[in-house]
Amino acid sequence: MKAKTTTLVVMGVSGVGKSTVAEELVRRTGWVFAEGDDLHPEENRRKMAAGHPLTDDDRWPWLRRVAGWIGEQEAAGRSAVVTCSALRRKYRDVLVEGHPSVRFVHLQASPDALASRLATRRGHYMPASLLQSQLDTLEPLEPGEPGRTVSGEGDPGAVVDRVLAELAPTGGVA
Numbered sequence: 001m002k003a004k005t006t007t008l009v010v011m012g013v014s015g016v017g018k019s020t021v022a023e024e025l026v027r028r029t030g031w032v033f034a035e036g037d038d039l040h041p042e043e044n045r046r047k048m049a050a051g052h053p054l055t056d057d058d059r060w061p062w063l064r065r066v067a068g069w070i071g072e073q074e075a076a077g078r079s080a081v082v083t084c085s086a087l088r089r090k091y092r093d094v095l096v097e098g099h100p101s102v103r104f105v106h107l108q109a110s111p112d113a114l115a116s117r118l119a120t121r122r123g124h125y126m127p128a129s130l131l132q133s134q135l136d137t138l139e140p141l142e143p144g145e146p147g148r149t150v151s152g153e154g155d156p157g158a159v160v161d162r163v164l165a166e167l168a169p170t171g172g173v174a
Contacts, residue, residue: 005101006031006079007070008167009147011086012107013134015117017152017159018083021107024160025081032073036084039065053133063094070099087137092145104147105163106140113153 008031010022019035026033037045040062044054066084073080079101086092086104096102109117114131141147148166152159 005074005077006103007073007099007101008081008103008105008163009070009086009092009095010081010083010105010107011092012109012152013085013087013114013138014131015114016107016109017117017156018085018107020156021105021152021159021163022081022083024156025163028160028164029079029081031079031081033080034066034069034082036062036066036082039069053137059091060094063091067095067097067099070095070102074099074101085134087134088139089142089145092141096146102146103167104141104145105167106147106149107152107159108149109152111135 008022008025010018010025012018022033022035025031044058044062047054047058063084066082069082070080084095086095092104141149148163150159150162150166
C-alpha cells in the first residue's frame with residue numbers, strides 16, 4: 001500500500017512570493033518541487049511578456065500540465081510542492097480533480113507590497129503591468145477547498161513557519 005502523499009500548491013498573484021516560499025518549503029521538507037511557470041507553453045510566456053493577460057483558453061493546457069505533474073508525483077508516492085497562480089476556483093478544481101494529495105497555500109500580500117516586489121524583480125517574463133489583471137481575476141479559497149490562506153508578507157522563513165503551522169492540524173503536511 002502506498003504511503004499517503006501531500007502536494008502543496010503554493011498559489012497567488014504575481015509577486016506574492018510563491019517561488020521563494022515554495023523553495024523554503026522544499027528545503028525544510030525534502031519534497032520534490034516544480035515551478036509552475038516552467039510548465040507554461042512557450043506561447044503563454046510570449047503573450048505575458050508582451051503585456052497581454054492570459055485567457056481561460058490559454059490557461060487550460062497549462063493547468064492540465066500542472067495537474068499531470070501532480071498525478072505523476074502521487075503515483076510515485078512522492079510528496080511535492082508546486083507553484084501555480086491558481087487564481088480561480090475552476091482552475092483549482094482542475095488541479096484537485098483526481099488528486100487527493102492537493103492542499104492549497106494561498107499567499108496574500110498588500111497591493112503596496114506586491115507593487116514593491118514587482119518593481120525590483122528582474123528576469124521574469126511576467127511584467128508588473130499584468131498585476132491588476134491577476135488581482136481582478138483572483139477568487140480566494142472558498143469553504144470546502146483544501147488549504148489555507150496565509151500572509152506572504154515578511155521574512156520568507158516566517159511565512160513558511162505560518163504555512164506549516166496552518167496546514168499541520170488539517171493533515172496537509174505529511
